[in-house]
Amino acid sequence: MLCLALWALHQLASQVSYREVARYVHGLENHRIVLAVLLTAASYGVMTLYDWFGLASIGRKLPRAQVTLISFISYAFSNALGMALLISGSIRYRFYIQAGLSTVEVAKVVLYCTASFWLGLFALTGVTLMLVPMPPYVPMAELRLPVAIVLTLIPLLWLTGSKLLRRPLHVWRWRLSMPSTATAARQIVTGAVDWGLAAWVLYLLMPNEVDTGFGHFMAIFVLAQIAGLVSHVPGGLGVFEAVMLAGFGATGNQGLEAPILGALAAYRLIYYFLPLCAATVVVLLREARGVAGKVPLAPWFTGLLPPFFAGLTLVSGAVLLFSGATSALPGRMEILRHVLPLPVLEFSHFLASMVGMLLLILARGLQRRLDAAYVLTLVLLLLGAVLSLLKGIDYEEATLLSLLALGLAPAHRLFYRRASLFSATFSVGWIIAILAVLGCAGWLVSFSYKHVEYSNNLWWEFSFYHGGAPRALRALVGATAVGMLFALANLIRPVRPDLRLPDEDDLAKALPLIKHYSSAQAHLALMGDKTLLFDSEGKAFIMYDVEGRSWVAMGDPVGEDDDARRELVWTFRELCERAGGWPLFYQVRPEDLDLYLEAGMNLLKIGEEARVRLDTFNLDGKSKKVLRNTVNKLTRDGLRMEIVPAEAVPALLPRLKQISDAWMRDKGVREKGFSLGSFDPYYLARTPMAVVWQGDQMVAFANLFLTDSKEEASLDLMRHLPDGPAGIMDFLFIELMQWSKQQGYRWFNLGMAPFSGLQSRRSAPLWSRMGALLFGRGERFYNFRGLHKYKDKFDPEWEPRYLAVPGGIALPLVLANVASLISGGLSGMVRR
Numbered sequence: 001m002l003c004l005a006l007w008a009l010h011q012l013a014s015q016v017s018y019r020e021v022a023r024y025v026h027g028l029e030n031h032r033i034v035l036a037v038l039l040t041a042a043s044y045g046v047m048t049l050y051d052w053f054g055l056a057s058i059g060r061k062l063p064r065a066q067v068t069l070i071s072f073i074s075y076a077f078s079n080a081l082g083m084a085l086l087i088s089g090s091i092r093y094r095f096y097i098q099a100g101l102s103t104v105e106v107a108k109v110v111l112y113c114t115a116s117f118w119l120g121l122f123a124l125t126g127v128t129l130m131l132v133p134m135p136p137y138v139p140m141a142e143l144r145l146p147v148a149i150v151l152t153l154i155p156l157l158w159l160t161g162s163k164l165l166r167r168p169l170h171v172w173r174w175r176l177s178m179p180s181t182a183t184a185a186r187q188i189v190t191g192a193v194d195w196g197l198a199a200w201v202l203y204l205l206m207p208n209e210v211d212t213g214f215g216h217f218m219a220i221f222v223l224a225q226i227a228g229l230v231s232h233v234p235g236g237l238g239v240f241e242a243v244m245l246a247g248f249g250a251t252g253n254q255g256l257e258a259p260i261l262g263a264l265a266a267y268r269l270i271y272y273f274l275p276l277c278a279a280t281v282v283v284l285l286r287e288a289r290g291v292a293g294k295v296p297l298a299p300w301f302t303g304l305l306p307p308f309f310a311g312l313t314l315v316s317g318a319v320l321l322f323s324g325a326t327s328a329l330p331g332r333m334e335i336l337r338h339v340l341p342l343p344v345l346e347f348s349h350f351l352a353s354m355v356g357m358l359l360l361i362l363a364r365g366l367q368r369r370l371d372a373a374y375v376l377t378l379v380l381l382l383l384g385a386v387l388s389l390l391k392g393i394d395y396e397e398a399t400l401l402s403l404l405a406l407g408l409a410p411a412h413r414l415f416y417r418r419a420s421l422f423s424a425t426f427s428v429g430w431i432i433a434i435l436a437v438l439g440c441a442g443w444l445v446s447f448s449y450k451h452v453e454y455s456n457n458l459w460w461e462f463s464f465y466h467g468g469a470p471r472a473l474r475a476l477v478g479a480t481a482v483g484m485l486f487a488l489a490n491l492i493r494p495v496r497p498d499l500r501l502p503d504e505d506d507l508a509k510a511l512p513l514i515k516h517y518s519s520a521q522a523h524l525a526l527m528g529d530k531t532l533l534f535d536s537e538g539k540a541f542i543m544y545d546v547e548g549r550s551w552v553a554m555g556d557p558v559g560e561d562d563d564a565r566r567e568l569v570w571t572f573r574e575l576c577e578r579a580g581g582w583p584l585f586y587q588v589r590p591e592d593l594d595l596y597l598e599a600g601m602n603l604l605k606i607g608e609e610a611r612v613r614l615d616t617f618n619l620d621g622k623s624k625k626v627l628r629n630t631v632n633k634l635t636r637d638g639l640r641m642e643i644v645p646a647e648a649v650p651a652l653l654p655r656l657k658q659i660s661d662a663w664m665r666d667k668g669v670r671e672k673g674f675s676l677g678s679f680d681p682y683y684l685a686r687t688p689m690a691v692v693w694q695g696d697q698m699v700a701f702a703n704l705f706l707t708d709s710k711e712e713a714s715l716d717l718m719r720h721l722p723d724g725p726a727g728i729m730d731f732l733f734i735e736l737m738q739w740s741k742q743q744g745y746r747w748f749n750l751g752m753a754p755f756s757g758l759q760s761r762r763s764a765p766l767w768s769r770m771g772a773l774l775f776g777r778g779e780r781f782y783n784f785r786g787l788h789k790y791k792d793k794f795d796p797e798w799e800p801r802y803l804a805v806p807g808g809i810a811l812p813l814v815l816a817n818v819a820s821l822i823s824g825g826l827s828g829m830v831r832r
Helices: 002-012 018-026 030-057 064-081 084-098 103-131 141-164 181-205 214-231 239-247 254-292 305-324 330-339 342-367 371-392 395-414 428-448 456-460 468-491 504-516 520-527 562-578 590-598 622-636 650-667 728-742 766-777 784-792 811-823 826-830
Strands: 169-171 174-176 531-534 541-547 550-554 582-588 602-613 639-644 689-694 697-706 712-720 747-754 797-805
Touching: 018 254, 030 064, 030 103, 030 181, 030 254, 064 084, 064 254, 084 103, 103 141, 103 181, 103 214, 141 181, 181 214, 181 254, 214 239, 239 254, 254 395, 305 342, 305 371, 305 395, 305 428, 305 468, 330 371, 342 371, 342 428, 342 468, 371 395, 428 468, 456 468, 504 520, 504 531, 520 541, 520 550, 520 697, 520 712, 531 562, 541 562, 541 811, 550 562, 550 811, 562 582, 562 590, 582 590, 582 602, 582 811, 590 602, 590 797, 602 784, 622 639, 622 728, 639 728, 650 689, 650 697, 650 712, 689 728, 697 728, 712 728, 728 747, 747 784, 797 811
Parallel strands: 550 582, 712 747
Antiparallel strands: 169 174, 531 541, 541 550, 582 797, 602 747, 602 797, 639 689, 689 697, 697 712
């Protein structure tokens, strides 16, 4: 839609030059500009009534200044960026939740404001079209009355419904209550006044040649606004302008096109850009104060700030590029001619556009929280501000860049990653955004200097008065060269990392990290079947394997250094993206979810893990009667458990192999992998072993995961003789828990029960309902319910476990890849 709108605008204004538009803007009388600014303030003041009346409709009251600030920020951003429901709704949610409102209450306020916004626009448009005849050259002028009737009926039906429908309406599972008649009328009037003031601002700026009365202007204005809103183009850019030009019959009329475009440009600056800048400053100062004061911020909120700064940096880069594509004001150039040498001016203009392109690139690094991107962005923002003054005394740009640098400066701790700038991958969306900005800058050069005849000598002309076109061409080439060099550097870097399995040196390097980590699950790295990715200082590692496009990390990053673990998440994601893969983290814990939220990943609950608190564990009470009787009976039958240290395990492996083979033949299963241990002599020789004896006969065994911190003990591979005593595994579990308790361990981990704890309610997400269905009906593939029931008899505390995935993946395929890794291949997914 944006491309079509710009194409239409280009066709409508094909004969207009940039100088003519700029001449009209600079020729506007001061009193008209001042009055337009005052009316803009009045319009945004009326917009605050949306929130005031919305809060009143749900019976909530907040401080006047707080509501005014929230309303202003939300509308300043949504008016300029488009998609009002999404953007203003998100901003309101962020601030109103902090103010103590519930999610439902925020939703009601957002719906109230959105309804008021559209009801006022429909009412004003319908009445205006009904009363004001349209000239025949206006698009769809013959449909004026039908459109007017339909748009007028919408607010009338809203009023009628509020009076007649006293009882709530039931739509599917929702209960909708109509507002009172007074509230409905207040919505319509507030919206109409808001739009009327917005139209008045532009009316003041329009050229006198097209002034045929406010009514005629209003009719075209509201139609153009509806077209812009329906298109969802940010701020209706291009769509609004094209409809306004067509509505005033300016097509092909060179005398009217330039003044109308000049008025529209001034309107954009006053009604959209000034409030956006003010709101940006308010948000930056507010958040900078919070960061500087080290106010504890929720992980989901700290995840919003880097993309926010990245977006502003992208805008700043675009501003520098667009400024370099246009000529400076003659009055300011006259001042520079007397105080500045020409080479300084030329170099500043050229360098400013290169800084603009670098800011476009660095915006991606800010989104990825790179420390180097933070430092370079600060330097380039300040440098860009200086260059803006040197190339044309563009103090407006210098102010914008300086304010962004001021807001970014105290937020250093949000950009903690020490990775290279070249490690940041660029998605298709980012590449398109950068190319779109560069393309718009190129079009702006051709539009601004269409009156200049091109020649090869143009590149080498240097002049204060007649050097605008050469400077713009050289600046555009410089910015393009920076982008191409960066793209080339990214293309020639190595892509796919070495996926070799760990050798003994790697495992020896990982062992201290495993032993000091809080989760015993880290011992799965000792299987040697997963690639180990260490951070640059060896303080943490990730174990992962690849199946198809899925790069699956087993558990959270292992290590005690939080910064190293956080950096590894980003590094792993970027490795996967460069290789065209999907990064996944399987069985991650609740306490580490912020690592993945900060990296922009989504979380899916995949089950619950059973952990027994050992300091309160015992066999007393009625609920433990069966377990108590089983342990007592097997103890009388001569069963005993022995803990064999790792160095003594190799001597027992031949006898353990006999038990394992017999167990597998009896169960009719095959060895698993990835998140489950297998009978691998090299793996088993690295961990202690719990062995159950009956006399001199070995009847069961399990290898142990024991942390040096005594935080957690667990077991992995469990096997027993098929003809062994009944209840032998219960005996092994109880004995291990009692032994771990005596050794001072805090928790005993019984492992995860897949798909347990997922809800099947109608309001639950589709993924949750599918998992709950599989948990209850999936016995053909795996005894999900039975496994949960077995572990539950030890009275564990169930903790959720999650799968962290990037957005936009093929989830069924990803789950199939994970299942294939665990089952040892695709065939293992359908066989035991």
